[in-house]
Amino acid sequence: MLLLRLAQRALAAPRPRMVNPALLALLRPASKVLAVLVGRGFRKWWQALPKHKKQILIDHLRRNRVRYAVGSGVAATAGVVYYHNHVTVAPYTGRHRFMLLTTDQLFSMAGQLYQMEMEQYAHLMVPEHHPMLERVQRVGNRLLQANNTLPELYTKVWTVSVIDDPTMNCFVLPSGDIVMFTGMMDALENDDQVAAVLAHEMSHAILDHAAEHLNRGYLLDLVVLVPVALIWAVLPSDLLAVASHWLFNLVVKLFLTLPYSRLLETEADYLGLRLAAKACYDVREFSALWGKMDVLEKIMDKNGQGAEVPAWLSTHPTNEDRQRELEGQMAEALDLRTSCKCPPLTPRDPREPIRRLQRGVAQEDPQVTPVAIPLQKPLPPPAARIGTVTAS
Numbered sequence: 001m002l003l004l005r006l007a008q009r010a011l012a013a014p015r016p017r018m019v020n021p022a023l024l025a026l027l028r029p030a031s032k033v034l035a036v037l038v039g040r041g042f043r044k045w046w047q048a049l050p051k052h053k054k055q056i057l058i059d060h061l062r063r064n065r066v067r068y069a070v071g072s073g074v075a076a077t078a079g080v081v082y083y084h085n086h087v088t089v090a091p092y093t094g095r096h097r098f099m100l101l102t103t104d105q106l107f108s109m110a111g112q113l114y115q116m117e118m119e120q121y122a123h124l125m126v127p128e129h130h131p132m133l134e135r136v137q138r139v140g141n142r143l144l145q146a147n148n149t150l151p152e153l154y155t156k157v158w159t160v161s162v163i164d165d166p167t168m169n170c171f172v173l174p175s176g177d178i179v180m181f182t183g184m185m186d187a188l189e190n191d192d193q194v195a196a197v198l199a200h201e202m203s204h205a206i207l208d209h210a211a212e213h214l215n216r217g218y219l220l221d222l223v224v225l226v227p228v229a230l231i232w233a234v235l236p237s238d239l240l241a242v243a244s245h246w247l248f249n250l251v252v253k254l255f256l257t258l259p260y261s262r263l264l265e266t267e268a269d270y271l272g273l274r275l276a277a278k279a280c281y282d283v284r285e286f287s288a289l290w291g292k293m294d295v296l297e298k299i300m301d302k303n304g305q306g307a308e309v310p311a312w313l314s315t316h317p318t319n320e321d322r323q324r325e326l327e328g329q330m331a332e333a334l335d336l337r338t339s340c341k342c343p344p345l346t347p348r349d350p351r352e353p354i355r356r357l358q359r360g361v362a363q364e365d366p367q368v369t370p371v372a373i374p375l376q377k378p379l380p381p382p383a384a385r386i387g388t389v390t391a392s
């Protein structure tokens, strides 16, 4: 039987070590520095080369251009074949992805990461039998039990811990260690919304997103070595090379790294919605939760208490995009819930008050916009469900 274990126990649990994460962490920046040094070294060498020697080299390249072209073609083909040999299909979503580092290898890193993360929070961890911890544990166990046909659930030892910190955050490590913050719990109005957050985090672990992210990071680092070396080799001065390198990094981030990160978040929402539907939670609360976050963010933005980050600059889709995406999948999730013979949902749709708030914010309704925390305002019936849930 799958059980969520308390984080305190997990801290003491030994984990296998198969790779040295410190070595991996060092290799990535070291390869970039090497590309810069090689490119810059080539430029300096070329600039210092006498004119007649440059001509000899250019003539040599022209004479052997076919040979060099074939060699480059063979290397590129080998790279493509290598890439395709390491493409796997993500479970449940069918997305193709590059996976070089195995989950087992990552597992040892996850254990160490967890211990490193926990060291800074250890003094803030709520004790066993704390109401919030018990609530997260109860919801987590219900999600696990309802989805116990998924083989990926059995490869992990799931744990939960709650950190007494106002940060609105929750994260999971690939090993299945879920860390929830009291700040996040305060924002969740009911068990259905707790399930929304937990199911999303569990999905990240089930889909091996951390391993995939790391694998793609290594691949990207490898692919950009050539353009980085070229930037430093071809541009005539260090100043130009620094500016172009910065611009190149920005382009990579905006067009490759961030969209990919948002894709993984959307995928975790997709699977999370289905995990919660099978556990008979009110999946409409998923949409309501992100709608609420959207309202809060927009009002804080209008009141100058924070700037809304555009989607293209963010690692996560906007709250509005997440809400819209989940709404698009809602009919399927509700059907899944019905097919699992879940009890009928309450007639009151939790998305309705949120939609009213969103319309109010969009129309700059003076009854809505001036408040900092709109969900604490009395709302049309039933107002009792709108408010902050505490552990008491």
Ligand SMILES: [Zn+2]
Residues within 6 Å of the ligand: 200, 201, 204, 265, 268
């Ligand atoms: Zn996420």
